[in-house]
Amino acid sequence: MKTKNKIPVVVIFAPTASGKTALTRELFSRSGSHFILNAEIISADSQSVYKGMDIGTAKPDKELLKELPHHLIDILTIDKQFNVSDFVSLADKACSEIFEKGKTPVICGGTGFYIRNFLYGVPPTPVCDEELRKEIQQQLKKLGNRALYEKLKEIDSESAEKIHVNDSYRICRALEIYYSGGKTRTSYQVENRFRDEYDFTFIVLEPPRDLLYERIKQRVDLMIEAGLEEEIKSLLNEGYSKDCPGFKAIGYSEWFKYEDKEQIIHAIKHDSCKYAKKQYTYIRDIPGSVVIPYTGVEKDIDSIKAALTKSVLT
Numbered sequence: 001m002k003t004k005n006k007i008p009v010v011v012i013f014a015p016t017a018s019g020k021t022a023l024t025r026e027l028f029s030r031s032g033s034h035f036i037l038n039a040e041i042i043s044a045d046s047q048s049v050y051k052g053m054d055i056g057t058a059k060p061d062k063e064l065l066k067e068l069p070h071h072l073i074d075i076l077t078i079d080k081q082f083n084v085s086d087f088v089s090l091a092d093k094a095c096s097e098i099f100e101k102g103k104t105p106v107i108c109g110g111t112g113f114y115i116r117n118f119l120y121g122v123p124p125t126p127v128c129d130e131e132l133r134k135e136i137q138q139q140l141k142k143l144g145n146r147a148l149y150e151k152l153k154e155i156d157s158e159s160a161e162k163i164h165v166n167d168s169y170r171i172c173r174a175l176e177i178y179y180s181g182g183k184t185r186t187s188y189q190v191e192n193r194f195r196d197e198y199d200f201t202f203i204v205l206e207p208p209r210d211l212l213y214e215r216i217k218q219r220v221d222l223m224i225e226a227g228l229e230e231e232i233k234s235l236l237n238e239g240y241s242k243d244c245p246g247f248k249a250i251g252y253s254e255w256f257k258y259e260d261k262e263q264i265i266h267a268i269k270h271d272s273c274k275y276a277k278k279q280y281t282y283i284r285d286i287p288g289s290v291v292i293p294y295t296g297v298e299k300d301i302d303s304i305k306a307a308l309t310k311s312v313l314t
Contacts, residue, residue, distance in 0.1 A: 006199040007099045008312055012108040013115050013283050014205040015276040017215040019296045020108055021060050026301055028106060029068040034301050036308055040069040040098045042091050044109025047249040050078045052235050055228045056251035078246025085122050087114045112282030121195050123188040126181040136172050156184035162281045166253050169245060201311040203304060204283060205294035216272045224265060250275055
């Protein structure tokens with residue numbers, strides 16, 4: 001139920017390939033048969049911010065973007081770093097702008113780390129010394145992701161559990177925090193309550209695991225057919241290197257690790273399924289969430305509509 005002087009925000013967490021783009025079209029686009037709310041979408045996908053990475057991130061098509069405005073998509077070139085503080089700051093700005101238009105902000109995506117920090121706020125962490133950062137980056141180049149990930153597991157197993165082994169940025173950042181302050185990243189916590197400026201409706205979509213994995217594998221095949229390899233070559237031809245932050249994403253990084261195409265495709269499917277399981281790590285213990293088993297059928301959409309009606313429209 002809405003509270004005076006607070007911005008109502010719908011937050012929908014859904015893992016990769018679960019059908020969240022189709023869902024937003026159904027619920028928030030006037031062309032959808034289940035339209036319920038005049039809204040704009042704020043993407044909570046850490047890779048959709050990058051221009052030119054369209055196929056591998058499964059961005060919404062141009063038609064949907066035209067009829068249902070999306071924020072935080074195509075805002076950076078792939079050589080720029082984007083972190084959780086950037087996300088929260090830009091999402092805050094977007095929420096205010098959307099609300100001022102008389103619409104409801106809907107944050108939707110699968111980056112649980114971003115969603116958690118938007119709900120609770122970003123915990124304060126020490127500013128890293130540039131020399132330390134360079135030293136860790138040198139270790140990364142020399143030893144690789146896996147070695148630094150194993151080191152992180154030794155000193156901060158809780159953070160390591162929540163970070164993918166391919167996510168070199170977060171691995172390095174967690175090590176920076178530990179070496180800068182002598183405390184693990186998870187030691188820096190915000191107060192365990194939602195931020196005061198918003199009225200949140202938090203919906204978690206939970207597809208059956210086997211179905212989700214099958215959809216992920218099918219999506220990877222479709223991405224290959226749509227020209228994922230050509231998309232990567234085009235970005236390289238523009239002058240971007242394999243070390244760019246955007247190329248660390250699943251679906252892109254594998255092309256620089258293996259030479260055999262079948263091996264690359266297998267690795268993308270494996271990494272994507274593994275990541276889908278990890279996506280829930282950051283949102284499992286958040287209270288007040290409405291968890292909906294989701295396959296995309298009519299009754300699932302009706303359950304989401306009922307939750308929105310109860311929380312946002314009354």
